[in-house]
Amino acid sequence: MTNQNVMVSESKPTIGVKITVTLSNSSLFSKHITISRKKVLKKLDNEGGPKVHAWVDSMRDSSPTRVKSTDSLSETEEQSSWIAHHPSALDKFEEIVNASKGKKIVMFLDYDGTLAPIVEDPDRAFMTNEMREAVRDVAGYFPTAIVTGRCRDKVFSFVKLAGLYYAASHGMDIEGPSKSRKYKKGNQGVLFQPASEFLPMIDEVYKTLLEKTKSIPGAKVENNKFCLSVHFRCVDEKSWGTLAEEVRLVLNEYPKLKLTQGRKVLEIRPTIKWDKGRALEFLLEALGYANSKDVVPVYIGDDRTDEDAFKVLRNREQGFGILVSKVPKDTNASYSLQEPSEVNEFLRRLVDWKRSSLRQQ
């Protein structure tokens, strides 16, 4: 088995022709009551219900939403203006470490698109050995958490590092370092699963979605334990409406579940008030830094779901949010890095800086 996979770029997709729909969903369905479900879905692909249209429009956007082009600015001007507001964390490295002097850095790292490049097959999103070494070294100096939409077992099978915190399933499954107990306060284990009661429901919806989407070529449903991912990266854009409608029909039966979106993925999760931002706060508290002025949380992520964590940092006026993106995106992060290789370089520089400051003491 090789570690190779098809890397994908997310250039701005072509926007299809928009058709304004005046029919409500119910009238659409009553009008076609005698035709088959497949035909109704096919029709939705062509005409679409308002909700599905909104979903499909949003599916076309990158995640987080790409900054929309304006007539007054060229793409290059837009890029420069965005970079001025979200400078490279590598270019501003000194600024970041100077602000962290004498304080405790806590690292929060998203997985897909941050530690590993985005690839077509979610089961083959491997991180490089260089990245693994950098994360291991960072975790040797700073408490470090992987904060991901993946389930814990899956992300651990990619990262393979025991000395870390894992906040999996969008923070709904939090576990402390399995071997090193170095960062645990008073030897208390950290384990938090705020959505346990949803497990049977998530499992049921997983099975239903597998069945409902099996005829859509390229669609993939991933069970992330406390949440689900419906991938459309490999689905022909013409079928996005069909897929979205299938998901909507299933979700209609489960009012306690909600839909969010990531990078070419529809994510289904419990309606509880819990996200990556809350997970970050939970971990800071578990580490004893809830009200500390001496902590510098650094959160690196690439996805819409990471925005909840960036927002928390902004509201706390503490630490740094770093968005991984090559293109301008609407974000609450303060800094940017272009891709996982730059994340690797940033982590390495952080380790080197820490080592040299320890040598000088």
Ligand SMILES: O=P(O)(O)OC[C@H]1O[C@H](O[C@H]2O[C@H](CO)[C@@H](O)[C@H](O)[C@H]2O)[C@H](O)[C@@H](O)[C@@H]1O
């Ligand atoms: O929070 P994250 O660690 O960023 O996880 C978010 C989702 O990541 C994965 O999907 C994304 O990466 C895949 C592999 O590169 C890619 O094929 C897919 O299009 C992306 O959306 C993961 O498979 C999902 O379950 C996570 O929710």
